Amino acid sequence: MGDPLSTAASVVGIVVPALHGIRLLLDDLEKLSDAPETVENLKAEIRLVEATIQSFLTITEPQWQALGTSIVEQSKTTLITCKESCKKFKADLLGWTRHSRDGKLSWQDRARVGFLKQNRIEAMSVQLRGYQGSLSLVASTATLYAIFPIISSPRWF
Numbered sequence: 644m645g646d647p648l649s650t651a652a653s654v655v656g657i658v659v660p661a662l663h664g665i666r667l668l669l670d671d672l673e674k675l676s677d678a679p680e681t682v683e684n685l686k687a688e689i690r691l692v693e694a695t696i697q698s699f700l701t702i703t704e705p706q707w708q709a710l711g712t713s714i715v716e717q718s719k720t721t722l723i724t725c726k727e728s729c730k731k732f733k734a735d736l737l738g739w740t741r742h743s744r745d746g747k748l749s750w751q752d753r754a755r756v757g758f759l760k761q762n763r764i765e766a767m768s769v770q771l772r773g774y775q776g777s778l779s780l781v782a783s784t785a786t787l788y789a790i791f792p793i794i795s796s797p798r799w800f
Contacts (some may be wrong), residue, residue: 651704651717657722658699662797664726665693669732681764683794688771695775698782705784717757718781725774732767735760 669689672682699718707715739760742751 650707651702654699654702654707654715654719654722657697657719657726661722661726662696662728663735664694665689665696668729668736669693673735675748681759681761681768683762685771687770688768688775689729692771692775692778695778695782696722696725699778700760700781702785703789706788709788710781710785714781714784719780720732721777723775725771725778728767728770728774735763 654682670688672678672686675682680687686759740748
């Protein structure tokens with residue numbers, strides 16, 4: 644699988660920026676104190692993804708080794724895609740709420756976010772659920788390998 648130190652480091656090198664991107668988006672959403680229900684649901688999805696990504700920081704090198712190269716690469720791709728999706732959505736959100744001040748949505752922005760952009764917000768929630776499911780499976784499998792190291796042994800098969 645390559646240099647043992649480089650595998651964990653390469654994943655952490657992607658996890659940290661992904662967490663940062665998610666937290667920036669969540670911070671912007673948290674500032675909308677009178678946000679519509681779709682935004683509140685989106686915040687819950689973001690928190691789940693954030694917790695799942697945070698769990699990647701506890702995966703050890705032997706666990707990454709047991710998961711294999713393809714899982715590591717897929718995880719990295721998912722993390723990068725998640726970060727980019729959050730970055731794009733954050734930019735969209737800033738555009739949609741440009742008339743709002745101090746966390747209060749203006750009537751124009753409330754109409755835009757609460758009605759006109761509802762489908763886009765729901766689509767982002769669906770994307771986040773996909774990221775969370777994929778990443779959660781990897782984190783759970785790594786935890787399983789930590790609890791039962793014999794199943795990651797080549798002799799097991």
